[in-house]
Amino acid sequence: MAGPLLKVENVTKRFGGVVALDRVSISVDEGELVAIIGPNGSGKTTLFNVINGVYRPDEGRVYFRGVDVTDLPPYKRVEMGLARTFQIPRPWPGLTVRENVAVGAFFGRARARSVSEALEVADSVLDIVGLSGKADEVAARLTVVEKKLLELARALAMRPKLLLLDEIVAGMSPSDVEKVVDTIVRVRDEMGIAVVALVEHVIRAVRRAAERVIVLHQGRVIAEGAPDEVLSNPKVVEVYLGVTQ
Ligand SMILES: Nc1ncnc2c1ncn2[C@@H]1O[C@H](COP(=O)(O)OP(=O)(O)OP(=O)(O)O)[C@@H](O)[C@H]1O
Numbered sequence: 001m002a003g004p005l006l007k008v009e010n011v012t013k014r015f016g017g018v019v020a021l022d023r024v025s026i027s028v029d030e031g032e033l034v035a036i037i038g039p040n041g042s043g044k045t046t047l048f049n050v051i052n053g054v055y056r057p058d059e060g061r062v063y064f065r066g067v068d069v070t071d072l073p074p075y076k077r078v079e080m081g082l083a084r085t086f087q088i089p090r091p092w093p094g095l096t097v098r099e100n101v102a103v104g105a106f107f108g109r110a111r112a113r114s115v116s117e118a119l120e121v122a123d124s125v126l127d128i129v130g131l132s133g134k135a136d137e138v139a140a141r142l143t144v145v146e147k148k149l150l151e152l153a154r155a156l157a158m159r160p161k162l163l164l165l166d167e168i169v170a171g172m173s174p175s176d177v178e179k180v181v182d183t184i185v186r187v188r189d190e191m192g193i194a195v196v197a198l199v200e201h202v203i204r205a206v207r208r209a210a211e212r213v214i215v216l217h218q219g220r221v222i223a224e225g226a227p228d229e230v231l232s233n234p235k236v237v238e239v240y241l242g243v244t245q
């Protein structure tokens with residue numbers, strides 16, 4: 001495939017009088033680890049929903065794997081290899097961890113044709129995220145962090161090309177953040193999947209893993225580049241700390 005894996009071109013999205021996204025253009029290459037950061041209300045979730053097809057932009061186009069997907073519904077994008085996690089994990093509480101992940105294997109880019117195949121996929125992704133030891137546990141009994149890893153495993157069972165993570169480390173302790181971020185990096189390394197993570201405030205995670213950072217503010221991209229460079233950019237510091245210089 002020539003060109004980037006994902007390309008968002010000049011996207012504008014309005015809600016009534018609110019311009020949630022104002023001519024946003026971004027692109028993501030295969031296997032890249034990108035963080036999208038920005039304060040509350042900057043447009044992060046709206047951008048995610050334009051990428052995965054929940055919203056249609058008022059202007060602009062979205063290309064995935066070289067195909068214009070702007071008018072395709074979310075499930076078609078899932079079949080093309082676009083998976084996401086939700087900020088609040090909602091596993092089937094009565095199913096085991098392995099069964100929860102196996103369900104994911106029936107959706108996505110390479111759908112399992114039998115239960116045994118789905119369970120095999122589940123075991124392999126549970127191994128990658130480090131949850132093999134909990135495979136037979138009922139999902140309701142997992143800790144918050146384990147539920148996040150389960151959510152990640154369910155998305156990986158769809159064998160995506162691009163994984164969108166919504167605030168996956170929000171509210172976690174520093175050691176849990178490290179654990180989850182290291183897992184995400186391992187996923188990328190072992191499965192070659194590109195990852196775009198929405199991060200509101202856990203800048204530590206961004207420094208630790210992102211290869212590129214994109215900063216949104218009031219619906220616009222105000223900075224983009226290597227983490228150290230972007231996070232020390234005065235415009236970005238001002239947006240985050242409210243300091244005028
Ligand atoms: N469905 C909607 N209807 C009306 N306004 C919306 C809707 N979704 C988002 N907005 C508005 O669009 C702007 C961007 O919101 P968005 O949720 O994308 O920001 P965000 O960066 O994800 O914020 P947060 O960090 O609070 O999750 C905000 O002004 C918000 O109030």
Ligand SMILES: [Mg+2]
Nearest residue numbers: 041044045046
């Ligand atoms: Mg949001």
